[in-house]
Amino acid sequence: MNNTSLMDDAKLIESFAQGETQPLITKNLRIESAWKTIQLTTAKGEMIGILKMSEERPYALTKYDSEYWDLIHQILIDNRFVPCGKSNNQPGFFQYQKHDVPKGYKIRYTEARLLWKTWWPKQRRQRRYEIQLDMLVFRQNRWYPIQDIVVNDAIFYVKTLVGEITLSMSDYIVWLEKVQDKQILPEPQILPNPEKNMLWESELPIEEDTSVTTPLPKPSKFTPQKAKTVATSGEKVKSQPAMSSDTETKIEKALLQLKVKAIKVLSNYLENGATEITTEVIKDASGKVTSTKIVTSQKPCPQWVVEILVK
Numbered sequence: 512m513n514n515t516s517l518m519d520d521a522k523l524i525e526s527f528a529q530g531e532t533q534p535l536i537t538k539n540l541r542i543e544s545a546w547k548t549i550q551l552t553t554a555k556g557e558m559i560g561i562l563k564m565s566e567e568r569p570y571a572l573t574k575y576d577s578e579y580w581d582l583i584h585q586i587l588i589d590n591r592f593v594p595c596g597k598s599n600n601q602p603g604f605f606q607y608q609k610h611d612v613p614k615g616y617k618i619r620y621t622e623a624r625l626l627w628k629t630w631w632p633k634q635r636r637q638r639r640y641e642i643q644l645d646m647l648v649f650r651q652n653r654w655y656p657i658q659d660i661v662v663n664d665a666i667f668y669v670k671t672l673v674g675e676i677t678l679s680m681s682d683y684i685v686w687l688e689k690v691q692d693k694q695i696l697p698e699p700q701i702l703p704n705p706e707k708n709m710l711w712e713s714e715l716p717i718e719e720d721t722s723v724t725t726p727l728p729k730p731s732k733f734t735p736q737k738a739k740t741v742a743t744s745g746e747k748v749k750s751q752p753a754m755s756s757d758t759e760t761k762i763e764k765a766l767l768q769l770k771v772k773a774i775k776v777l778s779n780y781l782e783n784g785a786t787e788i789t790t791e792v793i794k795d796a797s798g799k800v801t802s803t804k805i806v807t808s809q810k811p812c813p814q815w816v817v818e819i820l821v822k
Contacts, residue, residue: 516537516538516539519537519538519539520537520539520540520579520582521582521586523535523536523537523540523541523542523551524540524551524560524579524582524583524586525586525590526542527542527549527551527560527562527583528562528571528583528586528587528589528590528592529590530549530562530564530569531549532544532549538554539553539554540552540553540554540579541553541554546565547563547564547565548561548562548563548564548565549561549562549564550562551583553577553579557574557577558574559573559574559577559579559580559583560572560573560574560583561601561604568608568609568610569608569609570592570595570606570607570608570609571587571592571606571607571608571609572598572601572604572605572606572607573587573604573605573607574603574604574605575597575603575604575605576603580605584605584620587607588607588618588620589617589618590609591609591610591611591612591618592607592608592609592610593607593608593609593610593618593649593685594606594607594620594683594685595607595608610649610652612654612687613647613654613687615689615690616647616654616687616688616689616690617687617688617690618685618686618687619685619686619687619688620683620684620685620686621683621684621686622680622681622682622683622684623667623669623678623679623680623681623682623683623684624667624680624681626646626648626660626667626669626684626686627660627662627667629646629688630643630646630657630660631660633645633646634660642656642657642658642770642771642774643656643657644656644689644774644777645688645689646686646687646688646689647686647687648669648671648676648684648685648686648687649684649685649686649687650671650673650674650676651673653673654687655671655672655673656671656672656774657669657670657671658670658671658672665679665680666678666679667679667680667682669684672771672774672775
């Protein structure tokens with residue numbers, strides 16, 4: 512399969528993931544639709560993908576022993592389809608369901624060990640009692656921050672606000688990773704084989720440019736002058752008393768409770784979005800209600816939540 516043919520197939524699969532109902536065809540693949548069901552087949556007529564658009568949440572099925580499964584898998588998760596595992600009703604197919612994904616996050620589907628490998632370096636840089644929002648896990652059809660990951664005898668215990676997820680090293684888990692501006696991340700290439708339990712993994716090498724054409728200037732020295740203490744006549748400057756350890760502990764506990772509350776508010780905001788529905792009542796000059804109107808508006812995330820989490 513040449514590069515041009517692969518690009519044409521990728522564009523067709525992208526149309527399939529986006530729910531395109533018009534018949535499309537390439538040298539290797541074709542799309543056909545009937546009764547809100549979109550089918551992806553090969554040139555030989557083999558069914559390798561099914562997309563159901565009639566459900567409340569669209570879902571897709573892909574044949575996991577197909578040579579196109581890696582490509583279909585990546586395009587589906589890029590279009591906010593969450594991997595759900597092997598289909599019980601369609602043997603030989605893997606199921607995905609579409610869910611909302613917060614802006615700035617990307618779906619990952621990896622083994623538990625790779626989740627921990629990504630989470631641990633980030634967690635080491637966090638402040639005490641601070642819950643990182645760079646990574647969210649999928650639980651009960653919602654996205655939640657990771658409070659902690661404990662590893663014991665090759666078992667991973669992923670703690671969230673709504674409970675604990677227990678995984679072995681090779682178990683797969685769906686999670687979100689925040690993608691920073693101008694950050695280039697390697698696309699995940701590890702997919703489970705439900706029949707053989709084999710793994711495929713590729714890593715993007717990081718190359719460092721060590722060439723320097725112009726020598727760097729030596730830093731100049733700067734010695735700041737001592738600041739003068741100014742006090743009004745008759746006043747004495749007193750040093751601030753040191754805070755007791757009990758007071759510090761109480762403050763840390765209070766801050767932790769406030770941050771947990773902020774995390775819950777943010778989780779609800781990420782799940783339910785920023786849409787606010789209100790009903791406006793229209794009255795005439797005499798004050799009599801003449802009609803009502805439903806207004807949908809966008810509300811921002813509460814400012815106090817942002818201020819607490821960035822401290």
